Amino acid sequence: MKKINWCKKQANGIKIKEPNENLSQEYFKNAEESIRVLRSIKETKSNMWLATTKYYIEYFAIYSVLMKIGIKCEIHDCTIALVKFLEDEEIIEKGISKILEKDKELRIENQYYLKNKFVEIDFEKLSDFILSVKNSLETLNNEKIKKLREKIKTL
Numbered sequence: 001m002k003k004i005n006w007c008k009k010q011a012n013g014i015k016i017k018e019p020n021e022n023l024s025q026e027y028f029k030n031a032e033e034s035i036r037v038l039r040s041i042k043e044t045k046s047n048m049w050l051a052t053t054k055y056y057i058e059y060f061a062i063y064s065v066l067m068k069i070g071i072k073c074e075i076h077d078c079t080i081a082l083v084k085f086l087e088d089e090e091i092i093e094k095g096i097s098k099i100l101e102k103d104k105e106l107r108i109e110n111q112y113y114l115k116n117k118f119v120e121i122d123f124e125k126l127s128d129f130i131l132s133v134k135n136s137l138e139t140l141n142n143e144k145i146k147k148l149r150e151k152i153k154t155l
Contacts, residue, residue, distance in 0.1 A: 051109075
């Protein structure tokens with residue numbers, strides 16, 4: 001987990017904070033709200049906004065888990081490294097980090113480089129993603145959170 005160790009040394013990288021259930025819930029609500037926004041954006045067929053909104057739905061959901069654990073991270077690649085760690089710890093379903101990575105790259109290509117690449121929107125898959133993250137949130141108890149925080153500190 002060299003990436004996590006590197007991320008902990010960055011100014012906006014991984015920081016251990018107090019777990020925040022309220023922020024966790026707010027980020028999760030933002031993910032759910034963004035799905036509703038995505039439905040209206042889909043009609044525009046704007047690949048830039050579809051890619052951006054789709055990615056942030058996933059990102060907000062994942063960030064809700066980080067807030068519940070008490071981890072702040074403003075570098076998206078570091079957030080994805082944490083997701084890989086949480087997959088290995090069997091907190092988050094395997095494959096979520098690959099989805100995030102792929103959708104982050106598509107967002108960057110369409111938002112910053114104006115590539116206008118096609119964005120597949122499957123609301124059922126997005127709903128499954130959200131439900132998977134919600135399940136992860138529900139399995140996190142104080143004991144698991146404490147163990148995760150200690151492991152991240154020692155990486």
